[in-house]
Amino acid sequence: MKVEQIYTGCLAQGAYYIESNGEAAIIDPLREVQPYIDMAKKRGAKIKYIFETHFHADFVSGHVDLAKKTGATIVYGPTKMKTGFEALIGEDGQIFELGEAKVKLIHTPGHTMESSCFLLIDEKGKEKAIFTGDTLFIGDVGRPDLAQHVIADLTEEKLAGYLFDSLRNKIMPLSDDLIVYPAHGAGSACGKNLSKETSDTLGNQKKTNYALNPNLTKEQFIKELLTGLTTPPSYFPKNVLMNIQGYESIDEVLEKGTKALSVNAFDVVANETSALILDTRSATDFAKGFIPNSINIGIDGSFAVWVGTLIPDIKQEILIVADKGREQEVVTRLARVGYDNAIGYLEGGFEAWKASGKEIDTIPTVSAEQLAEIRAKNPNINILDVRKASEYYSEHVIDAINAPLDYINDSMVLVDKKKTYYVHCAGGYRSMTFVSILKARGYENLVNVDGGFSAIKNSGKFKVSDYVCPTTML
Template sequence: LLFDQNNKQHSIFTGDTLFLGDVGIPDVAQRYKGLSKQDLASLLYDSINMKIKPLDDTITVYPGHGAGSACGKSMMKETVDLLSNQKVVNYSLNGKLNKDEFVQELTQNLPDPPPYFPSNVKLNQEGYSDLDDILKKSLKKIDPINFKELMSDDSIVLLDTRKTDQFVKCHLKDSIYIGLDGRFAPWVGEILKDINTPIVFICELNREREVITRLSRIGFDNCLGYISLDNSTNLELYHETNSLESIDPKIFIKNNSNSKILDVRTKSEYNNGSFKNAINIPLNKIDSSLSYPKDKKLQLFCAGGYRSVIACSILLKNGYTNLVNVEKGYSGIKKLIS
């Protein structure tokens, strides 16, 4: 809780306790000292209603996470709000639920924790490397000769962090795309899973430190080096290159009858509306749930075109050869069919 120069309540940083429109979910990665998720939800209710609710309505709430985080179920897209508004819209504060009802609401249909969460819990408990040491170890530019030697090891993941359109146009064969300009770190955790995964990454020039820093925030500290690209860099010097067919929603709507269509958004997004005949396989399940002839045409979309390119990169690495990404995703499709 932050006070101003007049000792008046100014703002509160709520971490994983209170989000905008939501609360932190219990039991994300592990049981805590033998307490059940119901016990933890009950403690959370007391913390919010006994410690946060009595605070001044005029203070600003700064939560630790926002929309899309795995730490909550249904967060608002806004990043800050007045406590007065949260006392109206947030089910943990507006008095519509008593403690038992709150516990039931919070603990039903809890999402599975991302695979890397338990490892992060362990790092938080036991300690982790200093970021300066991680940067010193990882800031190693790789030339084409060293790259070919490194990539003879199948355990190394080649991670392309550039903009979506850059990956679509040209990328190194077998690279996994997760762009820095999206939900980068959470998707790295979801897709790669093991924080000890050795990584060689591709990035835009002068974004090397940003990649390493954001990976380190979720415990992925095993970066072996990087390739940074500017307009003069020839990717073909490093390895065989590939491209990805990517089409406008108008073309997709006109030409979708002879292919399978995959919606890689979450189940809840899919249930709220999707394109006819589309099959839902969420991005975090795409690596294990898709069984389809690898030479048959597959058209993929998400909400806006970011997750679908990640999905395409995974399928390309797994040997699928006839993939089409739908640009602008379902938001672009919906504008044309509604």
């Protein structure tokens, strides 16, 4: 029997490959399914099942394409939802034969009503591992406030109560030596405080995970679970619906999105459509020159999450500017969160645009040392901190204004177009995204701080606050 975790850092998501005696199963596959098919083929195995722990919100699963290409059966836990594709709706306790191994479905409502875990039993009948989806993370559990965005009467309090019962009655009685394989790790918005570890024993989780504390009453559990939850990204409900109803084939999405457009063709499409120009190069390269009105979300970061947070319309047509050779990667990572309407990329990248003599724009940038010199001459300069409110209140430059990128429409209200602002985040990724979006909306007096708060603090030239308890947070 083989078990392999396939972890994708930018989504903090774990998919799983299980194999026994020539039969394989994939748990919570990503949108691009060819790697799973290739893995099984290389090992001489046939993919028999696609186990889905729930209707995912933070990414579009590859279940539909994988089933079409392999003939595998899609399996969900008990649900009244009608899917737009053929699926087996399993029962609590149902056993699925996989080669000489077995997989047991354990219905664990709470994160969502259909949420289920899959218990792996080896060829000798020993329970070896449990794939917990968003029911149980390492150090945390799944947030219970997502399903209500799709089904209104499923309140977060009601779901939190269901999750308490699922954990106490279905998970905690299991053996301590079980390996827990969750769907997400640190960085995911599906929980509050996930560990960087991506697996652990259930016994250790019983000792260290607050949610498995046997002394917590249901009321205490609900209060603890709901305290500190932030608003989930706006694309989550849209991804849920795609996962329930089905979607366009990834092959068609890639074919459409990786269409090479010459400089002139790119310019024509940009002017004749409502397409958004998305520049995925590094913040440093973008600052030196970019196509006017394009926005920067760098591919080498939490790209998909920021796309989903900052581009409100999941059906938005997108034109891509990318580093050479990374165009398909960009289209794939857009599709992972349901942005299927990339309509082409700039052939030759920004350098081709620049060489053609067409108009370009730049973002002024200063180092932390230069910012200190500017502030020494004018102590009243405006410093804009676009980190999350929790980061800001933990530690920030005295008198800096907090304008979180993840609430950019609210944050824009804090910016006066007539004034100059020096913008920073933690390291420079988010601040460039913030500046590019505002610049595209007519804000011309924004200066990016290279290296962000880290460079500012390390310069030793700024007074940094200790923790301040917030009264209000964006």
